[in-house]
Amino acid sequence: MKKITFLMMFLAVTLGYAQVPTDNATAPPARDAGDVISIFSGVYTDVAGVNYNPNWGQAGFGSANTAFDPGTGDLVLAYPNFNYQGIDFNATIPINAMEFLHVDIWVNGTFNPNIYVISSGAEIANPITNTGAGSWISVDIPVAGITGNLSSAIQFKFDNGNGSTDAIYVDNLYFWKTASDPATDATLSDLQIDGATIPGFSSATTEYTYPVAAGTTVVPVITSVTTSNANATFNLIDATTIPGMAFVTVTASDGTTSQTYTVSIVAEGPSTAAPTPPGRPAADVISILSDAYNDISVDTYDTPWCPGTTTPLMIEGNTLHKITGLGCEGIDFQSGRFDGTTEMTRFHMDIWTETDLQDKSFNIKFSDWAGGSGEVGAYEYSATNANILTPGNEGTWISIDLPLSAFNVINGVDGTDFVQFVITSNLGTVYYDNLYLHKNTVLSNTEFNLESVSVSPNPTKNNWNVKTSNGQNITAVEVYDNLGKQVLNAVPNASEFAINASELKDGIYLAKIVSNTGSTTVKLVKN
Numbered sequence: 001m002k003k004i005t006f007l008m009m010f011l012a013v014t015l016g017y018a019q020v021p022t023d024n025a026t027a028p029p030a031r032d033a034g035d036v037i038s039i040f041s042g043v044y045t046d047v048a049g050v051n052y053n054p055n056w057g058q059a060g061f062g063s064a065n066t067a068f069d070p071g072t073g074d075l076v077l078a079y080p081n082f083n084y085q086g087i088d089f090n091a092t093i094p095i096n097a098m099e100f101l102h103v104d105i106w107v108n109g110t111f112n113p114n115i116y117v118i119s120s121g122a123e124i125a126n127p128i129t130n131t132g133a134g135s136w137i138s139v140d141i142p143v144a145g146i147t148g149n150l151s152s153a154i155q156f157k158f159d160n161g162n163g164s165t166d167a168i169y170v171d172n173l174y175f176w177k178t179a180s181d182p183a184t185d186a187t188l189s190d191l192q193i194d195g196a197t198i199p200g201f202s203s204a205t206t207e208y209t210y211p212v213a214a215g216t217t218v219v220p221v222i223t224s225v226t227t228s229n230a231n232a233t234f235n236l237i238d239a240t241t242i243p244g245m246a247f248v249t250v251t252a253s254d255g256t257t258s259q260t261y262t263v264s265i266v267a268e269g270p271s272t273a274a275p276t277p278p279g280r281p282a283a284d285v286i287s288i289l290s291d292a293y294n295d296i297s298v299d300t301y302d303t304p305w306c307p308g309t310t311t312p313l314m315i316e317g318n319t320l321h322k323i324t325g326l327g328c329e330g331i332d333f334q335s336g337r338f339d340g341t342t343e344m345t346r347f348h349m350d351i352w353t354e355t356d357l358q359d360k361s362f363n364i365k366f367s368d369w370a371g372g373s374g375e376v377g378a379y380e381y382s383a384t385n386a387n388i389l390t391p392g393n394e395g396t397w398i399s400i401d402l403p404l405s406a407f408n409v410i411n412g413v414d415g416t417d418f419v420q421f422v423i424t425s426n427l428g429t430v431y432y433d434n435l436y437l438h439k440n441t442v443l444s445n446t447e448f449n450l451e452s453v454s455v456s457p458n459p460t461k462n463n464w465n466v467k468t469s470n471g472q473n474i475t476a477v478e479v480y481d482n483l484g485k486q487v488l489n490a491v492p493n494a495s496e497f498a499i500n501a502s503e504l505k506d507g508i509y510l511a512k513i514v515s516n517t518g519s520t521t522v523k524l525v526k527n
Helices: 010-013
Strands: 036-040 063-069 076-079 084-093 100-107 113-118 136-143 152-159 166-174 188-193 207-213 223-225 233-237 243-250 258-268 285-288 309-315 317-324 327-330 346-352 361-368 377-384 400-401 406-408 419-425 428-436 453-456 463-468 474-480 484-488 496-498 507-515 516-527
Touching: 036 084, 100 113, 152 166, 188 243, 188 258, 207 309, 223 233, 223 243, 285 317, 346 361, 419 428, 453 484, 453 516, 463 474, 463 507, 474 496
Parallel strands: 207 258
Antiparallel strands: 036 166, 063 076, 076 166, 084 152, 100 136, 100 166, 113 152, 188 223, 233 243, 243 258, 285 428, 309 317, 317 428, 327 419, 346 400, 346 428, 361 377, 361 419, 377 406, 453 463, 463 496, 474 484, 474 507, 507 516
16 A cells, blocks of 8 residues: 555546445554565565566556555555456565465456466466455465465466456555564574575575585685574584585574574586687677676576576686576566577577486577567577487586577567577576577687786785786776685776785685686686
C-alpha cells in the first residue's frame, strides 16, 4: 500500500475498469525486519529493485497499473485484461527461513487465480480459492512445497484469467515467519568467508559448500560471524586444509540451545583461466561474457525458467561462469538485445567440464524475437562427439569457434533480434567464458602476451616495475591474491608502470595486464 493521491474516478474512466475495489485489504501486523521479506506492502520495507510490471508478452500488459488507488490513497497492483502477470525480484531471494507467503487479492469475477513462486527449481501452481468476487481475499500459503528451490526465489507469476474481461488487484505481497523467542535463538544473521557473505546464505540453512579454484593453496577463513540475537555466543573452528571443514557453533542466550553451521571448502573446476581472446576492433565484437571485451547489458545469466544454476567464479583474475544442473540454462539480455548476423560472422565460446564427453552433447541456441515480445524463431547448433566434444579433452578448455552459417535457422528468422541465449546439455556441470560473436578480424598488433611484458624485480619487497617490450600502453592493471580477490587496480595508460607491493602480505599474486591489443596474466611474488 504505497502512499500517493490519485482521483479514483479518473483512473476508472481512463483504464476502463468495469468493477474495481474501493477499499484496501486489512493492514498487516507489525513484524521484526528479520521475520518478513516484503515484495509489495506499505507496512514493511520492500525488496529493492523489484519490477512489478515485466513484459512477458502477456495480454493486458499495456494497461497494467502498478499504482492503482482504490480511493484511499493506499496503492495496490491492478491487472486488468488479465490472463497472466509477473513480478520480477531482480535477484534471487532465499525464502527457506520463512514459513508463509501472504497475499491479499481482489478478483472481479468467479475464476480462481493461481500464484507461482518462480525459482531455479520446479514451477508449482498454488491455487487461490475465490471466496467472493468483488471483495478482498486474504491468503497465507505455507512456504514448504511452494516452489522447487526455496533458496533461489526470483519471480511471482499469476495466471488463470481469460485475458479480456477478467481482472485482479494485489496488495500486501510478502513472505513471513513466526517471531522466535530471543532466549532460544541460536541462528546467524550473517556468515562471511574471506570478507564476503557466503553465497546463498540464510539463517535457516546450516550446511554450505564453498568452492575454490583447483590449485588454490591459501585456505579460506571465516572472517565475520553475526548472531541473530546479540546476546547469543558462538565458537569458531576454521578449516586448515583444502578440502576441509569449518564450523560455527552458536549458543543461544539461554545457555543451552545450540546450533552448528558447517562450511565444506572444496577445490573444483579449471585451475587456469580460459585462453585470452585476441584484440579485436570494438565494432567487430558483440560480447555476452568476456573480460577481453565490453559486454552487452545482460539482465540475468541465470534465468529461472531453466533448472540449471549459474554462479560466477574468478580464476587468475578472470571472471568465468559455472553451470550446475544441466539440463538447461538460459541467459536473458532483453535490455541488450542485438542484431546478431547482419555484421557478425562467427560465434565463439570456451567451455570446460570434467564430465566424460563420450556420447554427450552441448546444444546452444540464440532466441530471435523479430522485434516483438517473444520468440518467433532461433539459431541452433549442437556440439557433439562427432565435431567438438572429443573424448579425452575432459578437464581442458574446449574452444567452440564456428561460422554463424553452421547454425540451423528455425522458422526462417534473419537473426537481427537476438534476445536470449539457451544451453541444453547432458554434461551436468560446465564452466564457460569468452561467449561472443565476432567478425573474425583482429587488431594489427595482436602479439600482446606473456613475452610482451617484463616485471622486475620479481620477487620484490616494495615495487614491481612493469614494462612492455614493444612500447604498447598498459591500459589497466588488476592484481589478485590466491583466492581470486582483487587487492590492487590501476589505469596507468603508459608503457611503464610501478605496482606498489609495500602494503601487501608476503605471498603469490596474479596481475592481469591489459593493453589495447589484448591482455596477459603475470605471476608476482612478494617477500
